[in-house]
Amino acid sequence: MPPKRSDSSHRWLKAHHQDPFVKQAHQQGLRSRAHFKLEEIQLKTHLIQPGMRVLDLGAAPGAWSVFAAQCIGTQGALVACDLLEMKAIPHVSIIQGDFNDLSTQAAIIKALQGPIDVILSDIAPNTSGIQKADQLKAMQLSEAVLAFAVTHLKMGGDLCIKVFHGVGFDAYMKQCRSYFKQVKTFKPKASRSRSAECYIWAHHKTNSVPA
Numbered sequence: 001m002p003p004k005r006s007d008s009s010h011r012w013l014k015a016h017h018q019d020p021f022v023k024q025a026h027q028q029g030l031r032s033r034a035h036f037k038l039e040e041i042q043l044k045t046h047l048i049q050p051g052m053r054v055l056d057l058g059a060a061p062g063a064w065s066v067f068a069a070q071c072i073g074t075q076g077a078l079v080a081c082d083l084l085e086m087k088a089i090p091h092v093s094i095i096q097g098d099f100n101d102l103s104t105q106a107a108i109i110k111a112l113q114g115p116i117d118v119i120l121s122d123i124a125p126n127t128s129g130i131q132k133a134d135q136l137k138a139m140q141l142s143e144a145v146l147a148f149a150v151t152h153l154k155m156g157g158d159l160c161i162k163v164f165h166g167v168g169f170d171a172y173m174k175q176c177r178s179y180f181k182q183v184k185t186f187k188p189k190a191s192r193s194r195s196a197e198c199y200i201w202a203h204h205k206t207n208s209v210p211a
């Protein structure tokens with residue numbers, strides 16, 4: 001007999017199936033409801049332009065990569081990275097690996113073959129249910145993405161990253177402001193109100209060393 005689901009996983013599944021963005025994503029054949037978050041951010045910021053070189057971190061199952069690839073067109077480059085396997089997407093190089101590993105980061109740099117215009121990160125680490133530990137893990141990953149952006153994003157480039165409100169959030173915003181001309185937060189409509197997540201759009205990198 002399969003193991004019985006807990007009450008909380010029953011509640012999560014019920015809410016997931018009733019979610020209008022899940023239904024809409026399914027009807028439109030999108031890979032995940034995350035599509036609507038990037039679509040809304042793109043409408044407001046126009047951060048992804050045709051011909052750009054873009055990196056998508058925490059990319060599986062691939063809704064952001066499919067959308068970003070459409071915005072870029074065939075002249076640019078898109079590299080998608082995730083711990084999990086992803087189904088192929090035309091004109092997208094997929095790297096399966098842990099972003100924390102230097103070997104994964106080296107593979108990303110090699111695949112992009114040039115200066116990066118935009119880094120997208122929707123990375124969400126697996127949670128343990130222990131709020132403090134989960135926040136620390138998420139913040140450490142966000143720091144790793146920012147450090148990578150500071151080194152590898154071209155001057156004038158943009159970072160769009162999911163970050164969780166909690167310990168370290170204000171300091172993270174401050175760090176972003178020291179490297180980018182303009183820093184804004186977004187809570188897209190498709191981001192669940194009970195989730196602590198928001199998206200930081202760090203526009204126009206001005207610094208490669210702390211200000």
Ligand SMILES: C[S@@+](CC[C@H](N)C(=O)[O-])C[C@H]1O[C@@H](n2cnc3c(N)ncnc32)[C@H](O)[C@@H]1O
Pocket residue numbers: 031032034035057058059060061062063064065081082083084097098099100122123124125126141
């Ligand atoms: C919310 S999902 C991303 C959804 C995706 N943006 C889309 O449009 O389909 C978060 C992803 O982060 C990935 N992830 C978590 N930790 C990671 C790490 N250390 N390195 C790479 N990917 C990671 C997870 O495997 C998961 O697929």
